[in-house]
Amino acid sequence: MSEPVEQWVKELLQSYDEEGKMTEKQLRILNAAIEVFAEKGFAASSTSEIAQRAAVAEGTIFRHYKTKKELLLSIVAPMMSKLIAPFVLRDFSKVLDAKYARYEDFMRAVLINRAEFARNHLPVIKIMLQEIPFHPELKEQFVERVGKKVLERIVPVIRKFQDEGQIVPIPPESVLRLSASAILGFLLMRFVMLPEREWDDAKEIDTTLDFILYGLSASGRPPVA
């Protein structure tokens, strides 16, 4: 049932894969930087270590990125666009209208897709979340390019389901926040806090999604909180 969403998203992501323009060394720098930033945090990472891991001279980094911060931004900023890829599809709600009668099916499809995406880009996501609080321009970008963009597309959908009585009548922002928290909370535990523990990923994701879906479900809820 969730196939179609995954399908357009895959196509979409490919169109974002513009790294073909980079030289091989630049790619190596980028990967090394992601590694080191994710491992030690931006401020505690040294360009000399990045250079070493990328097997280039330190000067080479500064030929491609004027400052260490620019290197950070060049990693984090594109991630924001990619993160919201499915939501900015031109026919986002149209497609949904046709295919997902139930909020649950829709949510499940999207969340599975985004959870999968986050999983695949974990180091960059980690860097992004770690650094947003310390770089106002990142925060602003995130609010503008992720928060607002996603809300803009998803609010009507949430409203529709709220009107149909499928999900609780709370502000759509809250719906988004609660959903994202649960997913990020899982990823954090799974990959940052306790990566060494054995995990049954499929089951955990199911549990998490159920939590979200029942947490937002309007059915079985007392008339007034």
Added chain:
Amino acid sequence: MSEPVEQWVKELLQSYDEEGKMTEKQLRILNAAIEVFAEKGFAASSTSEIAQRAAVAEGTIFRHYKTKKELLLSIVAPMMSKLIAPFVLRDFSKVLDAKYARYEDFMRAVLINRAEFARNHLPVIKIMLQEIPFHPELKEQFVERVGKKVLERIVPVIRKFQDEGQIVPIPPESVLRLSASAILGFLLMRFVMLPEREWDDAKEIDTTLDFILYGLSASGRPPVA
């Protein structure tokens, strides 16, 4: 209904308020460090700025804390103990047994209390969450002294409610994770991402708790997930 919990917690916290032993300068250093670490992150904070804000000489910091990292630990470690204060009460489950027949009441009482606590110690919580990923010893402490301790106390309670059919039969760790994620997600939005927005805190906390409670509620759930 939640008064009793708050009451023991207050007493408990006072017993942890051991800052009385510190000199006034040491306290100023601690506060300045919390301020700066929360603002810029540990790695990007300089001891000289901390000294300046604390209005002490640079050397004075190192008289009280051998290294910058020790200063960090002296801030973060006690927070862990405080964070789990209510759970380590000797008669935790006993008290609960007596007072909270319904899972919901219990959860609400504890969550409100912890959310309030987190709110009041936001900078330190922020530092803790930011730095855990980069300091193995902090991570270990957190797992051992927070995660395990809380689980150890709360698992029996969760189990009880699960046996009674009040909450879904998922691993207690997951219950904890999902609850904590929702709360932290709120705090993050509220105080880090969008602090400038106007918030109706009481309502948001209610929404968040409802989300957790319904998300975990076993009632109204289809027989099999």
Added chain:
Amino acid sequence: MSEPVEQWVKELLQSYDEEGKMTEKQLRILNAAIEVFAEKGFAASSTSEIAQRAAVAEGTIFRHYKTKKELLLSIVAPMMSKLIAPFVLRDFSKVLDAKYARYEDFMRAVLINRAEFARNHLPVIKIMLQEIPFHPELKEQFVERVGKKVLERIVPVIRKFQDEGQIVPIPPESVLRLSASAILGFLLMRFVMLPEREWDDAKEIDTTLDFILYGLSASGRPPVA
């Protein structure tokens, strides 16, 4: 005849000798910086060489001066004040009125004094002249604090002598420029271009002053320029 001028100037200069406030290391840094800047020019001087010559750690320089440029300014700016010391004496023109009936005597006294001063502070003067063209703030300081201040005091004197028919009726700015050029030209030749040549300083200074004085003298000049 020129004694009185030299006398107040000496006193004055002593009052400017505020270097007593500096630590010994700071003084060593300053002297080393003057040496190196004068030798190689500001841009071609490295802080590491300055540190070496001052026999301090490189970090020590930056404890006293936030940047290399601040170090430059701390050398050049005070020189400007000292350069114009005799002109800003409170009773500058009063004293002159009393003591110097003839323009020539006055000029000679001042010029000898300033030439002597410049000689004694040659490296700093050299740095100042070298760097002014490349640092707008230095240029502005020079114009405001040297050019204008000196003009302000000396214009009335020049005017007086012009009214008395002792010096040619050209703009006082030009009088100043022509006088300063001749002196600086001598110093440049004497200490920068051909320091290895044997010089009869007293005679050269005499020649230079005569040149200035006759060049500006109104007598023997055709009625109209």
Added chain:
Amino acid sequence: MSEPVEQWVKELLQSYDEEGKMTEKQLRILNAAIEVFAEKGFAASSTSEIAQRAAVAEGTIFRHYKTKKELLLSIVAPMMSKLIAPFVLRDFSKVLDAKYARYEDFMRAVLINRAEFARNHLPVIKIMLQEIPFHPELKEQFVERVGKKVLERIVPVIRKFQDEGQIVPIPPESVLRLSASAILGFLLMRFVMLPEREWDDAKEIDTTLDFILYGLSASGRPPVA
């Protein structure tokens, strides 16, 4: 009256205009280098900025000039030859003999011509004067190829006028120095220190030349200084 001098100078300069041998890119590099060196000084100029302004690749500069310093020399050295052009005319003194009975007329002709020349090549002159103190080989070249050459030609002329009692019996080197100082002093003020002020160039040049001429004039001077 000054036409003849200007005439031979023009011819002379054309013979020096050997830039025809350069490729267009080389010329662009040269111009860019002059611009940047004059603006920031040699040591503070980067070859990459020069390349950018010349719209060539960084490597191209080093194809034409082995080092950055060679580029400097290729700019400054020819200027020295050009600077003394009128003096090295084969029939310098012969022509003068015939045409300029009075020292004043001669001096005025030459000075006007050189002042005009300096004005037209100000950036290079500026670079030359700025860099001579820091590059021994430039200094030597200047002394040998400018100082000595000019002296060699002009000393007999000056001597002649001194013998005729037209100019003061001071060392010819001093005559040259004093004259050059006054002119350079004017150019410095006019183009470096206060270029934004409104200047009546013709008048200033007149004033400056009068200053030189009267300053050197023997007439009206007391028998012995």
Added chain:
DNA sequence: AATGAATGAGTTTTCATTCAT
């Protein structure tokens, strides 16, 4: 001839930590 990516030695600057007072 021309390019421009790459280099690595060198630059300015920062900063945790020490220590004499």
Added chain:
DNA sequence: TATGAATGAAAACTCATTCAT
């Protein structure tokens, strides 16, 4: 106990120069 000057190792960044294309 407190200070703050001093340190030196390491950081970010610059730049003249080289070289494969």
